[in-house]
Amino acid sequence: MNPALPQEPTDGFAGWTADLMDALGGPGAGLAIALENLFPPLPSEVILPLTGFAASQGVLSLVSALFWTTLGSVVGALALYWIGRVFGRERMHAIWAKLPLVKDSDLERTEKWFAEHGTKAVFLGRMVPIFRSLISVPAGVERMPLPTFLTLTALGSLIWNSVLVMAGYWLGDQWDVVETYVGVLSKVVLVLVVIALVAYVTVRLRGRGHARHRRTP
Template sequence: MDSVLLALPHEPADGVAGWAADLVDTLGGPGAGLAIALENLFPPLPSEVILPLTGFAAGQGVISPASALFWTTLGSVAGAAALYLIGMLFGRERVHALWARLPLVRSSDLERTEAWFARHGTKAVLFGRVVPVFRSLVSVPAGLERMPLPAFLGLTAVGSLVWNSVLVMAGYWLGDQWDAVGTYVGLLSKAVLILVSAALALYVVVRVRSAKGRAQHRRMP
C-alpha cells in the first residue's frame, strides 16, 4: 500500500492537501470521512481538494473506491447533522452572533443561505450540496426551521453521495493529475454561485415589490 503523502505529485506535503493526505494515510477511509466532516463544519476547507485527493488515494491502493465513497458521504452527513443541531438548539440570533465571530467567513453567506432555504425549502438541502457555500450552510436554516430530521438526513445523504462520487471518481481516474479537478470545479462553482446569487436577489426584489403592492391595495378605499 502506497503513502498518499509520498505520492503527491504537485502539492507540497503541507496545507490542506498534506493535512488530508496525512489523515487518509493514518486512518484510511475514516480519515477521509473526518476531513469531509470538518469541511462541512468549516466551509473555507475545500472539498474540491479533499475529495479528488481521496479518489487519488483509492487509485494508489491506500483505500478502496467503495470505502472512499462510503466514508466521505458519512462524513458529509455527520458534519451536516452537527450544523443542523446547532441551528435547532441555538436559534437564529445566537447562530448569527456566533457566525459573525468566525474567521474567513462572511455574515452575508449565512443570510443568502437562509434566503435560499426560504425559497426552495427541502429541495434546497438536496440541490444545495452542489452549490459552494450553501453546501455546508444549508444545514443551519434546516435546523432553525426544524425540518424533519429523517428527511434532512436522507436528502443530505443523497446530495452528498452525488457530489462526492463525481469528485472522488474524478481523482481516481485522473491519478497524478487529480489536482486539476479543483481548478475546473472551482471555476464551475463560482459560475453556479453567481447564478444562484442573482436568482436570490431577483427573488427578494419580487417579494418586496409584491409586499408593497399588497400594502398599497389595502390602503385604497
C-alpha cells in the first residue's frame, strides 16, 4: 500500500485532490487534471504542485506523477477538441453572424490566422493559464489533424506539468507557494484579455459611429 500524504490539506479542492491521490495514486492525479482541463476554474496550480509533493513523500513516483498528469491533460484537451469538431465551422459562423459588433470577415481572418499559426498556438497555449484549456476548441473547429493536435498537446502539457510538479516536489510541504505565483500570472492574463476585449469593442463602436456619420447627409 502506498503511504498517505503527511500533513495533507483537508479542506476544499486541495483536500479532495489529496484524497484522490491517496486512494488512486497516479491515476487520481490524472483524473483531477483531466477535470481541470474540462472546467478551467479548477486550479492546475493546486493539483500539479500537490502531485509533486505527493511524489516527494512516496505516495507515487515522480515518473508516475508526470505520466498521469500529462495523460490527464491530453484526455481533457481531447474532449474539448471533439466538442469543437462536432460543433463545426458552419454553426460557428451562424452564431457569429448573430453577435453584435462583429463581422464575418473577422472570423475569416481568425480562421486564416489559425491555419497559419495553429500549431504554435496549440503548443504554446498549453503553457498559458486560462488558454491552456480553451485553445483545444478552435483546434477542433478548424479540424486540426488529430495526430498533430495530440502530439502538440502532449508536449506542451508535459512542459507545463513538469515545471509545476517539480516545483511541488522540491518545495515539499511549502508546495502551496506555487499557487500564489501562478495565480498572479493567471490574473495578469485575465486582465490583458479584458483590456483587449474592451479595446476591440471600443474600436468597433467608433467605427460604426464614423460610418453612420459619413452616411448622414
